[in-house]
Structures are given as C-alpha cells and as structure tokens.
Amino acid sequence: AQSVSQHNHHVILSEAASLELGCNYSYGGTVNLFWYVQYPGQHLQLLLKYFSGDPLVKGIKGFEAEFIKSKFSFNLRKPSVQWSDTAEYFCAVSSSGGYNKLIFGAGTRLAVHP
Amino acid sequence: EPEVTQTPSHQVTQMGQEVILRCVPISNHLYFYWYRQILGQKVEFLVSFYNNEISEKSEIFDDQFSVERPDGSNFTLKIRSTKLEDSAMYFCASSGAGVDDEKLFFGSGTQLSVL
Numbered sequence: 001a002q003s004v005s006q007h008n009h010h011v012i013l014s015e016a017a018s019l020e021l022g023c024n025y026s027y028g029g030t031v032n033l034f035w036y037v038q039y040p041g042q043h044l045q046l047l048l049k050y051f052s053g054d055p056l057v058k059g060i061k062g063f064e065a066e067f068i069k070s071k072f073s074f075n076l077r078k079p080s081v082q083w084s085d086t087a088e089y090f091c092a093v094s095s096s097g098g099y100n101k102l103i104f105g106a107g108t109r110l111a112v113h114p
Numbered sequence: 115e116p117e118v119t120q121t122p123s124h125q126v127t128q129m130g131q132e133v134i135l136r137c138v139p140i141s142n143h144l145y146f147y148w149y150r151q152i153l154g155q156k157v158e159f160l161v162s163f164y165n166n167e168i169s170e171k172s173e174i175f176d177d178q179f180s181v182e183r184p185d186g187s188n189f190t191l192k193i194r195s196t197k198l199e200d201s202a203m204y205f206c207a208s209s210g211a212g213v214d215d216e217k218l219f220f221g222s223g224t225q226l227s228v229l
Contacts, residue, residue, distance in 0.1 A: 036220075042222065043118075043205070043220045043221055043222040043223055044157070044205065044220040045220070046217055046218070049217065090157060092157075101147070101159040101162055101170060101172075102149075102157075102159065102218060103159065104149075104156050104157040104158070105156065106155070106156045107156065107157075
C-alpha cells in the first residue's frame with residue numbers, strides 16, 4: 001500500500017532562514033508527487049507537482065522540490081522563508097495515470113518568526 | 115483561478131442525525147472527491163466519483179456514507195447517522211481531464227462537529 005512519511009511535524013524558523021521539509025513515500029510503481037500548503041483558515045493549495053521529467057520542480061512562491069527516485073524522496077525547499085510562509089505543508093502521492101486518490105503525509109507545521 | 119466551493123463552512127449536529135455536505139466542483143471537471151481531516155491527523159481519502167458513479171472508496175467510506183451528483187453541478191456527501199468520530203474537516207475536490215488532470219482543486223472545507 002502507498003504511504004507518505006513527513007519527518008518533521010513542527011518546524012520553527014526565523015525569517016530569511018532556509019527551509020527543507022522531508023518527504024518519503026512508499027510505492028512500487030510510477031508515482032506523481034505533490035506538495036500542498038494550507039494557510040491558517042484556508043483550503044489546501046497546490047504548491048508544486050512532479051509527474052515526470054526534470055526531477056527538480058519549481059513551484060509557486062519560491063518553493064522547489066527535488067524528486068530522488070533512489071531514495072523515494074521528494075523534499076521541499078525554499079532558500080529564504082518569509083513570515084507569510086507560516087502554514088501547514090502536506091506531501092502527497094498518487095499512482096500515475098488517470099484519476100487517482102491522493103495519499104497524504106501527516107503534514108508539517110511551519111512557523112516563521114519575524 | 116476557478117474554485118471549488120463548499121457549504122456550509124461549519125456544521126454542528128447531534129449524534130445519530132443525518133448531515134449533507136455540499137460542494138460545487140469546478141464546472142468542466144469530471145472527477146470528484148471527498149477527503150477528511152480529523153483534528154491533528156492526516157488528510158484521508160474517502161471516495162472518488164466519476165461518470166455518475168463511485169470509482170474508488172476507502173475503508174472509512176462505509177454504509178453510513180453516500181455521495182450524489184444530483185443536478186450536474188452539486189456534489190454531495192451524506193452521512194446517514196453521524197457518530198462522534200465523524201467530527202472532522204471534510205474537503206471536496208475536483209479534477210479535470212486536461213494537461214493538469216491530476217491536479218486536484220480543493221474547497222475550503224466543511225468543519226463538521228458531532229455532539
């Protein structure tokens with residue numbers, strides 16, 4: 001069965017610090033990978049996705065993620081965080097092709113202090 | 115950007131009562147989903163719906179749950195007899211059939227509280 005593991009449940013950073021959130025998945029086949037963000041009081045929004053091609057994916061708001069197939073990882077990065085990045089971040093995986101359910105990780109709460 | 119809308123934003127009900135959570139997916143989308151997030155836990159898949167029938171459901175989606183697309187625009191989740199453990203944020207999502215067909219658009223959620 002597919003599963004997603006996010007290593008950090010809570011992360012606290014100061015503004016301008018660099019961010020890396022870990023995500024590992026378990027699935028034997030070809031997958032699509034996603035990072036979603038949920039700002040306080042708002043709905044889930046897609047940050048970025050990987051289907052195929054360049055394993056370094058750039059998303060909105062300066063985020064990027066790197067797919068490392070050999071490590072089953074899809075870590076999210078941002079070189080310099082802002083207070084407005086305070087949110088919960090969810091890694092998700094779906095099996096490739098057609099419609100498919102997303103399997104989410106437990107989420108990482110990021111708090112950025114000014 | 116188009117949005118998925120959900121109503122109500124908050125729903126409080128008594129245990130054993132029926133509730134209907136409503137969603138209006140993006141108009142040209144073909145696939146519809148319900149997810150839920152119990153406080154402090156993961157977002158969990160409940161059900162997917164395509165071509166007027168359930169395409170996949172999780173073990174959570176038991177006989178107490180049903181989905182319907184009654185009029186070509188709304189997509190509803192009904193819980194027949196709510197239990198305390200049904201208290202959660204319920205998210206509706208939809209996706210299309212184009213280049214971004216695996217991008218799910220989520221609604222803002224309905225917070226269901228079962229007392």
